[in-house]
Structure formats: C-alpha cells, structure tokens
Amino acid sequence: MLRTLRGRWATPRAAAWAAAGAVLVAALPPVRACTSILVSRGASKDGSVIITYSADAPFMPRLLRVPGGKHAPGAMVDVRGWEDDEVRGQVRQAETTYTVVGLMNEHQLSLGETTTGGRRELVDRKGQLDYDAMMLLTLQRAKTAREAIATIDALCKEYGYGSSGETISIADANEAWIMELIGKGPGRKGIVWVAARVPEGYITSHANMSRITTFPLNDPDNWLYSPDVISFAVEKGYYRTDSGRPFSYRDAYHPDQGPSQKRACAGRVWSVCRRAAPSQNYSDAYFRGVEGAEDYPLFVKPDKPLAVSDVMALMRDHFEGTPYDMTKGIDAGPFGSPLRLRDLTFAVDQKRYMWERPISTQQAGFVVVTQGRKGLPDAIGGVTWFTPDEASTSCFTPLYCSIGALPAAYERGDYQKFSWDSAWWVTNLVSNLAYDRWSRVYPDVRKAQEEQEAALLKMQPVIEEAAAKLAATDPALASTFLTNYSVSTGESVFRRWQDLASSILTKHVDGYLKTGKGHPSAPGYSPEWLREVVKSRPEQFKLPEAKQAGETDH
Incomplete structure (x- = not known):
C-alpha cells in the first residue's frame, strides 16, 4: 500500500523534491491495500525475474526519475519517501548512489510492497524511516536483492523504522525474494524480519496479509532472518519455546487473521494461485473463512512458464470464471461492472456483509510489472512496465532502467483538476x-x-x-x-x-x-437484468395486457 499523508506533489515544495522520490502523491485518507506477485527466473517464459506492484490507494502518482551519482564523504541527505513532501530528518548520504526509474534502479534491482499491519504496539511513529523512504534509500544504495535485504536491515537499525508491518518484494536479474518485517515498538530502533528466496520454477504473491509462517533456520542460501526474530518474540510474550510448536513469524507478529482480512487479502492470493496453476484446484475455503481450512502455499509452481503478458493478465483479475465473478449478479448492475464502491464492508438490517476485493481495483494509483534479465546488460535487461490507474482498463508502457528522461504526460497533473495533458x-x-x-x-x-x-x-x-x-x-x-x-x-x-x-x-x-456508420441504436438492458428489476417491483412497471392502437415509446 502507498499510505498518503500530508502535502500534494503538485506543490512547489514537492516539485523541489523531484530529484529524491520515485512517486509523489496527493493527500488523502490512508487506504489499506496493494497486491504483489513475484516470479522466479525459472518460472518465467523468457528467463526474466518479474515482480508486480499495484499501489492501491486513491491518489495521483507522478512518475519521477532519481539520478544517481558520487557524493562527498560525510554528506547528508534529507529523508523523504514518494508518498508526500514531508522531510523526516537527514541521514548520511552514500558515497555512491544509483539511478532509480520508478521502483527499479540501474542495476536491475526492483522493489514492491504490501502493508500487512501486524501488532500495533510494534509501531514507532518516531522512527525516521517510513517504508517508502526505506525502499527508496535502498534502491539508491543496493545492487542486488541480497544487498537490498542487508541494506533495509542496516538502515532501520541506524535510523529507526516508523511504519507498521510490511511484506517487501525484492528482485534482481537473478533472484526474487519475499521479505517480511516489522518494527520493535516505541524507543527501539531496528526491525525483526525474515526473507525467503522464491525457488526456481516457482512464484509467490502477497496482498496485505503476512505470508511467512515457519521457516528453516539453517538454509542461508534460501532463507535469511534477523538474529533476534525468535528471541524478540519470546521477550515480548508472542512465542513460548516450551509450547511444543515451531516458531511461526506470522503467528508471532501478525496473529489477528480475521474473516474480513482473509476475504479481502487471501482472496487475491487464491486468485493468483488458481490462475497460475489451475491443475492444483486450490480451494476457496481459506479465503472464505471456513474454520480449519488450509492456507495457500507460500510458493506455487505454475502449470506453464509465465510470459510478461501472462503476469500482466494476473494483475487484471476480477475473479472472472469463479463463483465470485464480479461481473455477474445483481450487484454488477445492468452492464456487469466489476466496480464496487468503498467501503468494502457494509451493514443491512444490522447484519455485516462484504464486497469481494479483486486484484484489479479502481482505487489503484499505479501498477508496475518489472523485468530483470540475467543475459542482458543492466541498461537493457531492466525494464519497468508502468501504467497509472488500474491494470484492467489501462495500458502498460516500457521504461528501461537506464533512461535519462521520462514521457512528459506521466509527469503532469493535479489531483484537484482534470487535464487532457495528464x-x-x-x-x-x-x-x-x-x-x-x-x-x-x-x-x-x-x-x-x-x-x-x-x-x-x-x-x-x-x-x-x-x-x-x-x-x-x-x-x-x-x-x-x-x-x-x-x-x-x-x-x-x-x-x-x-x-x-x-x-x-x-x-x-x-x-x-x-453503428459503424454512426447511426445510433438503443440496445437497452439485458433480459437477465430486466427480469431482476421486474422481480423486485412487479406492479410498478407492469402494463395492461394489450397496447392501445397508436401508442409508441417516447
């Protein structure tokens, strides 16, 4: 999720910050949402490492390019993220920083995220680094996915982490990693975290809900974690070593997985699983909140290698072809629309209900699909497929990680005023x-x-x-x-x-x-929807059996 705070990117102050952010956004209330998919090199059709990121919050992004360079020893830099123009203090500047286009740097390192929340007492609002600033600094300082994991840890140790729990997608030209992290609470710097390499030939996804449970402690090639990820949980009373159960990151740091969270978050993961690997017949029971239902596996082997176009298609999902197809039913209206107005939950006659929450949603500010490729020079192998707004109604355009300028139309706009130039x-x-x-x-x-x-x-x-x-x-x-x-x-x-x-x-x-010749026709409504209208108010619209001579529609 991109959580909007104060300031508009269209203000002069934000414009002055153009050289230090990837995306700046309008000030609107925070919305808890985002979806990310990670595809290993062996699971992609052309050997790409792919990650996706749908930033699902109602804001206007402005795509920015961040130039890298050499910096004097001891230089300091203002801390800002891409969400707003607020200065959060200063940190030591790295002697060398790398150019960033969107959320990919010149070495084909790319990042994405979804906010998972977790234990509220572990949020330290005085931590200098919100997740967006942390990610941006990391992209400017790390070359590889493993370096990015170490950089995130080091930055949070030195400057403090100010956001809630996050799941981070990390990819370079060789590997994809899923990293989950959370702070240590007020007055304590640093994070507790665990990171898993996506196995070759597999994919994973996350959508505002912690995915990592138990994990091996002796497999550094594929699993990394903070030294105190277990001991800190013991200290805080989140885990007992004499419980007879193996340590689970999610159970310790994200214990509240209620029905609405499963419906809104696990449903998106289920849809990725069922579309990428239909032969596995993944059950919908877990995301529908069935007691005792099994969660979806962290890693899924797709039935066939995924092309970039296949991954784009996954980001356009509205549960089509399932019992939860949002283009079907009376709630889809007369024209089968997948649009459902917020809030997701609502009440009728004191009973609680919830709309489906798809991967593709109208509240998306932007969506990216990034490719990193081992067999090409960094300048050519790294490409971000970017679109503003949501994926199902928009078009991805390629932005190579080595470019020195951006399309002007993607840099323009004001959330408060429509423009044909934006x-x-x-x-x-x-x-x-x-x-x-x-x-x-x-x-x-x-x-x-x-x-x-x-x-x-x-x-x-x-x-x-x-x-x-x-x-x-x-x-x-x-x-x-x-x-x-x-x-x-x-x-x-x-x-x-x-x-x-x-x-x-x-x-x-x-x-x-x-028609093709420009003549207007009146196709009206579908018989199915008209039947529902008549069913709801049969007497209001009923006409006498016979039409009088000379009557016409008006």
Missing part, C-alpha cells in the same frame, strides 16, 4: 467511462489494450537487439536510444488513450450505441 487523468477517464457500462464499453478498451501491448511486446526484442549492438561500442548512445524509445512509446500510448476516451464517449453517448 496520463493519469486520461487513463482514469477511460476507466470511469467503462465502469458504468462495462459490458458495452470494456470490449473497446480491451481491444485497444491487447493491440497496443502486443505491438510493444513484439517490438521489445528488436529494440533490445539494436540497443545491445550500440552498447557494445557506445553505452551512452545505447542509453540515449532507449530513452528516446521509452519516451516516444509512452507518449504514443498516452495519445492512443486520449483517442480511446474520445471514441468511447462518441460511440456510447446518452445510452445509445452507434
């Missing part, structure tokens, strides 16, 4: 035009999405082959080439979405559907 606003316009008439409008969106992304994925090896040839003799020219490609591609995607918004409004204006 990629965030235009992408949101398309999604909001689709929500209310989903079954009619979404096919147009999906067609544009498929065409655009298929063309970009087809071009990717061609562009990278050309870049590799340039890099062999002139790395700077290769970087310029990739910059020009990333910028022009992003602007092209933006212009297509501008055209898409205009065409949707033109084609579907006032409830009509225009």
Whole structure:
C-alpha cells in the first residue's frame, strides 16, 4: 500500500523534491491495500525475474526519475519517501548512489510492497524511516536483492523504522525474494524480519496479509532472518519455546487473521494461485473463512512458464470464471461492472456483509510489472512496465532502467483538476467511462489494450537487439536510444488513450450505441437484468395486457 499523508506533489515544495522520490502523491485518507506477485527466473517464459506492484490507494502518482551519482564523504541527505513532501530528518548520504526509474534502479534491482499491519504496539511513529523512504534509500544504495535485504536491515537499525508491518518484494536479474518485517515498538530502533528466496520454477504473491509462517533456520542460501526474530518474540510474550510448536513469524507478529482480512487479502492470493496453476484446484475455503481450512502455499509452481503478458493478465483479475465473478449478479448492475464502491464492508438490517476485493481495483494509483534479465546488460535487461490507474482498463508502457528522461504526460497533473495533458487523468477517464457500462464499453478498451501491448511486446526484442549492438561500442548512445524509445512509446500510448476516451464517449453517448456508420441504436438492458428489476417491483412497471392502437415509446 502507498499510505498518503500530508502535502500534494503538485506543490512547489514537492516539485523541489523531484530529484529524491520515485512517486509523489496527493493527500488523502490512508487506504489499506496493494497486491504483489513475484516470479522466479525459472518460472518465467523468457528467463526474466518479474515482480508486480499495484499501489492501491486513491491518489495521483507522478512518475519521477532519481539520478544517481558520487557524493562527498560525510554528506547528508534529507529523508523523504514518494508518498508526500514531508522531510523526516537527514541521514548520511552514500558515497555512491544509483539511478532509480520508478521502483527499479540501474542495476536491475526492483522493489514492491504490501502493508500487512501486524501488532500495533510494534509501531514507532518516531522512527525516521517510513517504508517508502526505506525502499527508496535502498534502491539508491543496493545492487542486488541480497544487498537490498542487508541494506533495509542496516538502515532501520541506524535510523529507526516508523511504519507498521510490511511484506517487501525484492528482485534482481537473478533472484526474487519475499521479505517480511516489522518494527520493535516505541524507543527501539531496528526491525525483526525474515526473507525467503522464491525457488526456481516457482512464484509467490502477497496482498496485505503476512505470508511467512515457519521457516528453516539453517538454509542461508534460501532463507535469511534477523538474529533476534525468535528471541524478540519470546521477550515480548508472542512465542513460548516450551509450547511444543515451531516458531511461526506470522503467528508471532501478525496473529489477528480475521474473516474480513482473509476475504479481502487471501482472496487475491487464491486468485493468483488458481490462475497460475489451475491443475492444483486450490480451494476457496481459506479465503472464505471456513474454520480449519488450509492456507495457500507460500510458493506455487505454475502449470506453464509465465510470459510478461501472462503476469500482466494476473494483475487484471476480477475473479472472472469463479463463483465470485464480479461481473455477474445483481450487484454488477445492468452492464456487469466489476466496480464496487468503498467501503468494502457494509451493514443491512444490522447484519455485516462484504464486497469481494479483486486484484484489479479502481482505487489503484499505479501498477508496475518489472523485468530483470540475467543475459542482458543492466541498461537493457531492466525494464519497468508502468501504467497509472488500474491494470484492467489501462495500458502498460516500457521504461528501461537506464533512461535519462521520462514521457512528459506521466509527469503532469493535479489531483484537484482534470487535464487532457495528464496520463493519469486520461487513463482514469477511460476507466470511469467503462465502469458504468462495462459490458458495452470494456470490449473497446480491451481491444485497444491487447493491440497496443502486443505491438510493444513484439517490438521489445528488436529494440533490445539494436540497443545491445550500440552498447557494445557506445553505452551512452545505447542509453540515449532507449530513452528516446521509452519516451516516444509512452507518449504514443498516452495519445492512443486520449483517442480511446474520445471514441468511447462518441460511440456510447446518452445510452445509445452507434453503428459503424454512426447511426445510433438503443440496445437497452439485458433480459437477465430486466427480469431482476421486474422481480423486485412487479406492479410498478407492469402494463395492461394489450397496447392501445397508436401508442409508441417516447
């Protein structure tokens, strides 16, 4: 989750901070949400290490590039994250920092996260590093996933950690790691944590709920942990060594896994599992809160290696094809919309209910799918597929980790004012035009999405082959080439979405559907939905049996 606090990125103060953040956001109430998938090199179709991150909170992100460089010994740097423009003190600057584009650095290291909460007494609001500042500093200082784990630990020990429990996705060109961490409470610096390497040929996912339970203590190639992860739990009374049970990180630090949390969080993990490995027939019982039901495995072997397009598709899920399909039922409205307004929980006649919570949600501020690839130079192998807004109604565009500039449309905007020049606003316009008439409008969106992304994925090896040839003799020219490609591609995607918004409004204006020749037709509502309307109020809409001569619809 990206938790919004104070300040708008559109303010002058935030603009001055452009060189030190990956994404800045508008000030809105915090929303507990995010989804991340990690794909090991052996589980991907082309040998990529892939992670995804849907930042699900109602804000406007502005994509920023953070230049790296050399710094004088003893230099200090302001601590800020990407969520706001608040200065949280200063830390010692590293002598060398690395360029960051989005949430990937020039060495193909990328990060994602979901907020898991955990024990409230372990939050130290005076800790200097919120999770976003911690992640950004790490991307500027670490080259590999293992270095990132050590850097996160060291930073929190020195400066204190100020957020609640987090699950962090960490990937480089070789490995993917899932790391869970939580602070030690007011007045105590540092974190307790455990990290697991995603086995080759497997994937994992997390969605605002702790995933790691028991783990081996003697497998440093695949499992790392803080030396006091168990002893601290014993000290605080979270675990008893004489209990006869092995230590479980989740049971100790995230013990409250209630029905609503399972419904909202474990449901997304289930959907990743059931779509990536349908042959396993993963049960829905755990996320539906069935007593004693088995949790989903931390690591899942997909039925077939996943292409980047497959991973993008996983991020567009609304439980389609399951009993919880959000495009079905009376709650989907007359046009089968997956949109469910917040709050997730509601009451009717003093009974509590809850909407389904899908991976793809209207509250997403941005979504990324990052690729790291061992067989390519860092400047070419590292690419972030980025889109503002939610994945199901938007289009991913590639941004290579070595680029020296960004598409201008992705840097513009103000949450308080619509703009045709802002990629965030235009992408949101398309999604909001689709929500209310989903079954009619979404096919147009999906067609544009498929065409655009298929063309970009087809071009990717061609562009990278050309870049590799340039890099062999002139790395700077290769970087310029990739910059020009990333910028022009992003602007092209933006212009297509501008055209898409205009065409949707033109084609579907006032409830009509225009034919290819521009003639309006009135398709009305589906028989299924009309049947439900009549069922709810049969007498109100009923007409006499015979229509009088000369009567017409108006």
